[in-house]
Amino acid sequence: MSYERANIQRMQGYTAGEQPRGRDVIKLNTNENPYPATEAVARALADIRVEQLRRYPPPLANEFRAEAAALHGVGEEQIIAVNGGDELLRLAVTTFVGPGEPLGVAEPSYSLYPVLADINDSPVIRVPLDDAWQLPDDFAARMNSAGVRLCFVVNPHAPSGTLLPVSQLDGLAQSLDGVLLIDEAYVDFVDPAHEYDAVALTKRFDNVLILRTLSKGYSLAGLRFAYGIGSPALLEPMLYKTRDSYNTDFIAQKLATAALQDHAEAARGWTAVRQERARLARELVSLGFACEPSQSNFLLVQPPVSLPARELYERLRSLGILVRHFDQDRLRDRLRITIGTAEENAQLLERIREQL
Numbered sequence: 509m510s511y512e513r514a515n516i517q518r519m520q521g522y523t524a525g526e527q528p529r530g531r532d533v534i535k536l537n538t539n540e541n542p543y544p545a546t547e548a549v550a551r552a553l554a555d556i557r558v559e560q561l562r563r564y565p566p567p568l569a570n571e572f573r574a575e576a577a578a579l580h581g582v583g584e585e586q587i588i589a590v591n592g593g594d595e596l597l598r599l600a601v602t603t604f605v606g607p608g609e610p611l612g613v614a615e616p617s618y619s620l621y622p623v624l625a626d627i628n629d630s631p632v633i634r635v636p637l638d639d640a641w642q643l644p645d646d647f648a649a650r651m652n653s654a655g656v657r658l659c660f661v662v663n664p665h666a667p668s669g670t671l672l673p674v675s676q677l678d679g680l681a682q683s684l685d686g687v688l689l690i691d692e693a694y695v696d697f698v699d700p701a702h703e704y705d706a707v708a709l710t711k712r713f714d715n716v717l718i719l720r721t722l723s724k725g726y727s728l729a730g731l732r733f734a735y736g737i738g739s740p741a742l743l744e745p746m747l748y749k750t751r752d753s754y755n756t757d758f759i760a761q762k763l764a765t766a767a768l769q770d771h772a773e774a775a776r777g778w779t780a781v782r783q784e785r786a787r788l789a790r791e792l793v794s795l796g797f798a799c800e801p802s803q804s805n806f807l808l809v810q811p812p813v814s815l816p817a818r819e820l821y822e823r824l825r826s827l828g829i830l831v832r833h834f835d836q837d838r839l840r841d842r843l844r845i846t847i848g849t850a851e852e853n854a855q856l857l858e859r860i861r862e863q864l
């Protein structure tokens with residue numbers, strides 16, 4: 509006999525990207541930052557004494573909230589600190605979507621979204637992106653007519669890396685009846701020439717929640733720290749009702765605060781990732797790959813027909829290079845490759861040349 513709720517019994521869990529044990533693997537499969545976190549973060553870690561862990565941490569991570577608020581030019585009441593972006597996604601579902609009420613996603617996108625819907629026993633309204641990975645014009649209308657309470661839009665898009673302009677998000681926020689969660693997990697890698705900044709939307713709209721994470725841009729995926737930006741009214745129930753009492757721990761709060769204080773240093777790494785992204789894309793195109801224009805720290809590429817994506821994934825894997833292959837519509841013939849260090853990317857290209 510099973511004690512699970514019926515919807516939990518029916519659902520499939522999230523499949524995480526492979527995390528190999530050995531150190532010899534070139535790991536380009538889970539969009540981690542190829543460079544270490546900054547010295548300021550290392551110093552903050554070294555400064556922590558075990559005695560400081562005797563007490564509970566500040567429940568709302570106010571020191572961090574003040575830092576994030578200053579960085580984005582918003583008030584502290586517009587920031588919520590969370591234990592990784594995944595926690596914010598889950599909190600948003602718990603707070604804004606009643607069990608059985610629908611949740612909206614663009615298809616394809618982050619594969620955790622439908623899993624969170626399943627946990628909530630919520631149907632998923634999936635609106636396919638067009639051939640250029642853009643939202644169709646009737647996206648908001650379709651969400652509204654289905655009664656969607658919360659809609660996830662990842663920008664830059666994962667897994668294609670394409671970027672929607674703020675003007676389009678503005679239009680969406682105006683048109684949607686429910687909450688628009690803009691998942692900016694990869695936003696730090698956007699070329700500054702785009703002048704992309706959606707934070708102003710949270711001052712104008714009560715239904716916009718922005719997700720930012722320290723996992724990618726700040727090289728802290730192992731720390732589990734992210735934050736949300738939204739209007740005080742939108743954040744209030746998450747801050748004071750649905751959040752776990754101490755959802756972020758003392759060590760994570762200290763390191764995350766140091767990381768944001770030193771954000772100019774982290775930004776040097778973002779520039780390096782952008783340069784490598786352009787180089788890798790150029791080289792892959794010259795080898796016959798099709799490559800989506802990415803504003804993220806990964807590339808979605810389509811290998812030449814002579815080298816099917818799944819086969820190339822497996823061959824690279826056997827050679828100690830992990831990339832990501834998704835066995836789903838529109839992605840089956842592609843690979844998502846995280847931008848590595850210059851050496852890692854050079855090795856990847858070398859191995860691919862051999863396969864061709």
Ligand SMILES: Cc1ncc(COP(=O)(O)O)c(C=O)c1O
Nearest residue numbers: 592593594618666693721723734
């Ligand atoms: C699109 C997207 N959103 C959110 C996340 C959550 O990141 P984290 O929980 O590490 O902050 C990820 C992680 O890979 C992601 O790809």
